[in-house]
Amino acid sequence: xxxxxxxxxxxxxxxxxxxxxxxxxxxxxxxxxxxxxxxxxxxxxxxxxxxxxxxxxxxxxxxxxxxxxxxxxxxxxxxxxxxxxxxxxxxxxxxxxxxxxxxxxxxxxxxxxxxxxxxxxxxxxxxxxxxxxxxxxxxxxxxxxxxxxxxxxxxxxxxxxxxxxxxxxxxxxxxxxxxxxxxxxxxxxxxxxxxxxxxxxxxxxxxxxxxxxxxxxxxxxxxxxxxxxxxxxxxxxxxxxxxxxxxxxxxxxxxxxxxxxxxxxxxxxxxxxxxxxxxxxxxxxxxxxxxxxxxxxxxxxxxxxxxxxxxxxxxxxxxxxxxxxxxxxxxxxxxxxxxxxxxxxxxxxxxxxxxxxxx
Amino acid sequence: xxxxxxxxxxxxxxxxxxxxxxxxxxxxxxxxxxxxxxxxxxxxxxxxxxxxxxxxxxxxxxxxxxxxxxxxxxxxxxxxxxxxxxxxxxxxxxxxxxxxxxxxxxxxxxxxxxxxxxxxxxxxxxxxxxxxxxxxxxxxxxxxxxxxxxxxxxxxxxxxxxxxxxxxxxxxxxxxxxxxxxxxxxxxxxxxxxxxxxxxxxxxxxxxxxxxxxxxxxxxxxxxxxxxxxxxxxxxxxxxxxxxxxxxxxxxxxxxxxxxxxxxxxxxxxxxxxxxxxxxxxxxxxxxxxxxxxxxxxxxxxxxxxxxxxxxxxxxxxxxxxxxxxxxxxxxxxxxxxxxxxxxxxxxxxxxxxxxxxx
Numbered sequence: 001x002x003x004x005x006x007x008x009x010x011x012x013x014x015x016x017x018x019x020x021x022x023x024x025x026x027x028x029x030x031x032x033x034x035x036x037x038x039x040x041x042x043x044x045x046x047x048x049x050x051x052x053x054x055x056x057x058x059x060x061x062x063x064x065x066x067x068x069x070x071x072x073x074x075x076x077x078x079x080x081x082x083x084x085x086x087x088x089x090x091x092x093x094x095x096x097x098x099x100x101x102x103x104x105x106x107x108x109x110x111x112x113x114x115x116x117x118x119x120x121x122x123x124x125x126x127x128x129x130x131x132x133x134x135x136x137x138x139x140x141x142x143x144x145x146x147x148x149x150x151x152x153x154x155x156x157x158x159x160x161x162x163x164x165x166x167x168x169x170x171x172x173x174x175x176x177x178x179x180x181x182x183x184x185x186x187x188x189x190x191x192x193x194x195x196x197x198x199x200x201x202x203x204x205x206x207x208x209x210x211x212x213x214x215x216x217x218x219x220x221x222x223x224x225x226x227x228x229x230x231x232x233x234x235x236x237x238x239x240x241x242x243x244x245x246x247x248x249x250x251x252x253x254x255x256x257x258x259x260x261x262x263x264x265x266x267x268x269x270x271x272x273x274x275x276x277x278x279x280x281x282x283x284x285x286x287x288x289x290x291x292x293x294x295x296x297x298x299x300x301x302x303x304x305x306x307x308x309x310x311x312x313x314x315x316x317x318x319x320x321x322x323x324x325x326x327x328x329x330x331x332x333x334x335x336x337x338x339x340x341x342x343x344x345x346x347x348x349x350x351x352x353x354x355x356x357x358x359x
Numbered sequence: 360x361x362x363x364x365x366x367x368x369x370x371x372x373x374x375x376x377x378x379x380x381x382x383x384x385x386x387x388x389x390x391x392x393x394x395x396x397x398x399x400x401x402x403x404x405x406x407x408x409x410x411x412x413x414x415x416x417x418x419x420x421x422x423x424x425x426x427x428x429x430x431x432x433x434x435x436x437x438x439x440x441x442x443x444x445x446x447x448x449x450x451x452x453x454x455x456x457x458x459x460x461x462x463x464x465x466x467x468x469x470x471x472x473x474x475x476x477x478x479x480x481x482x483x484x485x486x487x488x489x490x491x492x493x494x495x496x497x498x499x500x501x502x503x504x505x506x507x508x509x510x511x512x513x514x515x516x517x518x519x520x521x522x523x524x525x526x527x528x529x530x531x532x533x534x535x536x537x538x539x540x541x542x543x544x545x546x547x548x549x550x551x552x553x554x555x556x557x558x559x560x561x562x563x564x565x566x567x568x569x570x571x572x573x574x575x576x577x578x579x580x581x582x583x584x585x586x587x588x589x590x591x592x593x594x595x596x597x598x599x600x601x602x603x604x605x606x607x608x609x610x611x612x613x614x615x616x617x618x619x620x621x622x623x624x625x626x627x628x629x630x631x632x633x634x635x636x637x638x639x640x641x642x643x644x645x646x647x648x649x650x651x652x653x654x655x656x657x658x659x660x661x662x663x664x665x666x667x668x669x670x671x672x673x674x675x676x677x678x679x680x681x682x683x684x685x686x687x688x689x690x691x692x693x694x695x696x697x698x699x700x701x702x703x704x705x706x707x708x709x710x711x712x713x714x715x716x717x718x
Contacts, residue, residue, distance in 0.1 A: 142613055152548055155556035188509055189598040197514035197595045220599040221606025236556045239548040240579040240596055241603045247580025248607040254501055256615075260632055269631025272624045280372075 001034035003320050004095040004104035004214055007044030008073045010308045014044055017110065018052035020313020024063040027314060033321040036180065037339050040317065043068045043091045058223040070094040070249070073111075076306060080114030085124055096123035106320035108291060110304030110313065117153060117294055117303065124199075124299040127329060129336040132157075133296035134165045134171055135303060137242055145227035147173060150235035151242055151292060157234035159202035160340075162186070163210060167340045168295040168332050169230035170212055176293075176319075182229035185218030186200025188238060193217065202347040207232075210339050290315030293323055295332065300324050360391035362404065362679050363454040365465035366403030367432045368470025374404055377411035379672020384423040386673060392680040400463055402427045402450045429453040430657035432470075438655065439473030443481055451475050457480035458658040465679035467650060469663030469672065476512060476653060476662065484494075485656040488690060488695040491611060493524045494662060495531055495595070496601055502585035506532060507546075509594040510601055510651060516593035518561035518598035519699075521545070522569060526699045527654040529571055533653075535678075535687040541588035544577030546596060552576065558593065566591075569698050638658045649674030652682055654691065659683050706709050 005338075007017045015110060019039045024030050031038055038299050042049050046069040053060050072090035074083040084093055092111055096119040098104035109116040117133070126133060134150035149169045166184050171181035186203055188196040193204060195217060207214045215228065222228045233241070234345060260270035291302035300323045303314045323329075362383075366376045380399045383389050390397055401408050405428040412419050431449035433442040443452055451470050455478040457463035468475040476492070484490060493509035508528045513520060525543050532541035545562055547555040552563060554576060566573045574587065581587045582600060592600070619629035649671050650661035659682045661675045682688075 095676055107388045144612060155548065183569060187599060189514065189595055197593075200595075220602025220604075221609070223603055224606045224610045236548055236559075237596055237599055239594075240546060241599055243579025244600045244603050245579075245607050248604050249611060250580070251501060251583045252611045253610060266632045266634060269628045269633070272628025273619055274628070275634055 001037060001321060001324055001326075002039045002041060002098075002104045003317055004026040004041045004043055004068070004098045004107045005313070005317065006091045006095050006107070006109035006111050007042040007049050008091040008117070010217055010295050010313075011076070011303065011306050012309060013110070014048045014052050015055075016308060016310045017044075017313050018042065018049060019056070019310035020317065021065060022056055022060050022309070023310055025318040026060045026317065030318050030321050031316075032320075038064050038321075039066055040064060041066045041068050041098060043098070044069050044217040045069070045071060045073070068094060068098070074115045076112050078112055078115060080112060080118045083112065083115045084118045090115075092119050093123065095302075096120050096299075097149050099301070100124045105324045106300035106302065106321050108302045108304060108305060108313070108316045110291070110308035110316070113303045113306070114268045116301065117178045120294055120297045120299065120301040123300075124297050124345070126296055127298050127336065129316055129333070129341060130168075130296035131164055132161050133294050134168060135292045136169055136295055137238075137292045138177075138307070139242070139245060141226040141325045143225050145177065146223055146226070146228055146231060147177070147239055148223060148231040148233070148242065149295065150233065150238050152235045152239040153294075156236070157199065159199060159206050162199070162203040162232050162234065162341045163206040164212070164296070164336060166207060166212055166230065166232045167335045169232060171295065171335060172295060172329060175328045176322050179229055181213050183215045183227075184212045184230045184232065185215050185222060185228040186233050187233035187241070188217040188219065191217050191219065203232075247301040262339075268296065290317075290319045293319065295328075298329070300329070360396060360680060360683055361398045361400060361457075361463045361468045362676055362683075363400045363402055363427070363457045364672070364676065365431070365450045365454050365470050366408050367450040367468070368399040368468040368475070369663060369672075370665050371668060373407045373411050374414075375667065375669045376399065376403075376672050377408060378415070378669035379667070379676070380424060381415055381419050382510065382673040383676040384420045384533070386677065389673075389680050392677075392684045397423050398425055399423060400425045400427050400456070400457060400539050402429050402453050404428070404432070407463070407555075411630050414583060417595065417678035423492075423612055427453060427457070429554060432473045433513045436469055437474060439471060439477045442471065442474045451474070451478050452482065455479050455658075455660075458613050458660070459483045460633070464683045465659035465661065467661045467663060467675045467679050469650070469665060469667035472662045472665070475660065479656045479658065479660040480655055483656050483660075484691050485655055486657050488692070488700060489527075489563070490523055491520050492653050493527060494651045495528055495654055496597075496651045497536075498582055498601070499584050500585040504536065505582055505585070505587055505590060506536070507536065507582060507590040507592070507597055507601065508654065509597050511594045511598040512653075513594040513662035515595070516558065518558060518565050521558070521562040521591050521593070522565040523655070523695060523699045525566060525569065525571055525573070525589065525591045528591060530687060530690045530694060531652065531654060532589050534687045534690055535681050538588055542574045542586075543571045543589045543591065544574050544581060546582075546590050546592035547576040550576050550578065562591075572606070579712045606689035618622075649678050652678065654687075659687070659688070 070091040072087040095107040136149040137151040291304035294301040429450040431446040454466040495508040496510040532538040650663035653660040
């Protein structure tokens with residue numbers, strides 16, 4: 001298994017990316033998924049990556065790390081589509097090309113996420129039948145993990161897009177997360193079928209006709225309470241929801257910290273309880289999840305957080321290995337062909353996405 | 360000051376509503392806002408309310424509590440508009456009529472919130488120039504409180520509606536919460552002006568031309584981090600965001616509780632720290648906030664949570680008193696007339712809400 005890593009991507013590259021690659025190269029689970037045959041292709045400026053190599057102790061496992069020289073770097077502030085067109089020699093573009101040319105099975109980047117998505121789309125294209133690729137994100141809940149999509153790629157969606165997101169999210173939950181019969185919910189403002197906006201009403205009609213384990217509308221709190229496995233929404237709502245979730249978790253920690261320091265008893269209590277807090281913080285830490293897969297692309301692409309550290313990079317590589325070792329893209333293609341044909345096209349089984357069944 | 364209370368509204372009515380009225384009638388702050396002249400009109404079935412009166416100890420301050428008989432009750436599951444039309448003698452409808460007839464200055468209901476909104480709109484109508492009433496909700500942050508609107512009334516909005524929400528939210532923050540020069544943000548998927556959906560781009564153009572302290576796009580986490588005072592969005596996004604915020608706060612408590620009980624040290628720590636947790640939980644508890652005001656109606660209406668207890672009801676009455684004693688509706692009317700005219704109408708200063716400035 002070969003995984004391309006954008007060594008220049010992220011606020012803390014290349015030091016954290018190289019360290020992350022080294023951690024991944026030593027990780028037994030990743031090695032197992034790769035059937036013992038793992039190569040991490042570090043894509044970036046040769047001299048920068050080599051300098052980081054030299055700093056590692058113990059020495060890096062060079063048999064599993066390969067350097068691919070890429071002279072250009074797409075910066076965080078660059079306009080995505082433009083940067084991909086103009087910086088053809090950049091690490092992000094090269095990663096996508098390695099996947100396109102089957103020289104890598106997956107690509108991981110914590111750089112400019114818009115550019116990473118654009119490069120994936122422009123170099124590798126969509127899987128057959130997929131209208132729009134979507135970002136899927138894992139959110140921890142009491143009972144495990146809920147995935148949400150789209151998490152930011154597509155702001156103005158039609159019902160047919162949401163149907164495809166649901167089909168792709170279902171495959172991800174089954175094939176990669178190994179969930180059985182995942183419950184698929186449509187994010188709305190009430191559980192009742194009569195609650196929603198025009199998009200929700202149109203999507204309900206399509207989802208009800210699908211073979212998914214569709215449980216109907218779900219609400220904002222169902223993203224974290226374990227009542228649903230796959231939450232479907234447009235990328236605007238998904239992005240706002242995810243950032244609100246992160247914001248509240250942050251706020252709660254700061255408020256509790258403030259309250260704990262208010263007197264000696266609570267301060268001592270807080271110190272004794274600290275390991276529990278740390279465990280909890282780890283369980284909701286996005287660094288633990290590594291990166292969000294981009295679904296619907298002909299290739300495996302992981303979009304990492306700009307603040308990624310070495311651990312995040314390692315986890316993103318592990319997540320990529322999981323996607324590669326599963327049948328994800330094969331099953332996505334089959335299911336989209338059977339149940340998610342573009343209902344915008346005349347004669348397709350899905351009918352008009354804003355069609356007659358919409359109230 | 361006369362405040363009508365839907366004594367039959369809420370899952371725990373009439374016992375908690377009557378107790379809440381009694382607490383409010385004894386509350387010095389509410390009495391002060393009422394200039395010493397406070398009457399709470401308990402609207403509901405006479406025999407039910409009198410039975411609850413008899414249970415109170417010490418005896419209720421009857422000089423401040425008046426019973427208004429209403430024989431019908433709108434249930435939580437009733438269809439809002441239908442219920443308002445059919446149950447003309449219900450407590451929710453009677454509350455709205457008391458406000459319409461100037462026999463009450465405000466109405467508070469923790470009953471069927473759709474019906475409470477419908478009754479307000481159908482009996483009292485909108486303030487001049489207001490296109491759509493909006494629910495405004497207070498969310499605690501590190502630095503105080505952020506208000507968000509619309510929180511669920513209007514799912515499919517146009518830019519002109521968001522402009523009016525912003526104008527109304529600004530007045531609420533100034534006149535009721537006494538915030539100076541509140542920062543108004545437009546909820547989107549990135550701070551940059553280029554990030555958003557079609558609605559956001561159209562609303563940006565209108566907000567930039569307004570006299571508001573408009574700080575541009577804000578993100579999901581800005582709802583709780585204190586960076587913004589008034590967050591504006593459509594009711595779909597607002598409702599999903601609020602429920603996600605509530606859900607995460609809930610989840611965090613459950614997860615921390617689980618982690619704390621994992622060993623003796625953390626358990627003892629958790630016990631010592633418990634008062635800090637309780638204070639924190641109180642600070643984010645919606646029961647503390649009482650109810651959400653419905654802005655843009657010719658009258659003061661507070662929409663309470665169905666799970667309201669006596670404390671919630673008291674706080675809702677206090678919030679209603681604050682709205683009444685402020686110049687809220689007068690200033691809303693003035694500002695809507697000056698800066699928020701319906702730009703859908705030709706010749707209005709706002710221009711076309713999806714107009715030429717939209718990318």
